[in-house]
Amino acid sequence: MNLNLLWNNLGGFARRVGRSMARTPLLLYYVLKDDKTAAKDKAIIYAALAYLILPVDLISARKNPILGWADEILSIEIVYDRMRKYITPDMYRRAEAQLDKWIPA
Numbered sequence: 001m002n003l004n005l006l007w008n009n010l011g012g013f014a015r016r017v018g019r020s021m022a023r024t025p026l027l028l029y030y031v032l033k034d035d036k037t038a039a040k041d042k043a044i045i046y047a048a049l050a051y052l053i054l055p056v057d058l059i060s061a062r063k064n065p066i067l068g069w070a071d072e073i074l075s076i077e078i079v080y081d082r083m084r085k086y087i088t089p090d091m092y093r094r095a096e097a098q099l100d101k102w103i104p105a
Helices: 003-017 019-033 039-053 065-086 089-102
Strands: none
Touching: 003 019, 003 039, 003 089, 019 039, 019 065, 019 089, 039 065
16 A cells, blocks of 8 residues: 555645545545554555545546546545544544645635
């Protein structure tokens, strides 16, 4: 797993979509990096984040913008709901601080 590439792409994604849309994937990234997260769950998170930020899509957002974004949002929300148990208050603080750097007010 190339986490640096994932991090850089996540930053570009955040600048394109804004704070509210970027917060959930960023929290998932911090869960992915945490030693307490199970390996199976890390693989699920990595797959969902990669699907979100890489140009390969099952449903193309260019051909069908609504469905193209809906499948990505749905996949992230399903994974987020499953991984919510791992998210700590510190992860929330780190996510907000990083969003401040990527998207200054």
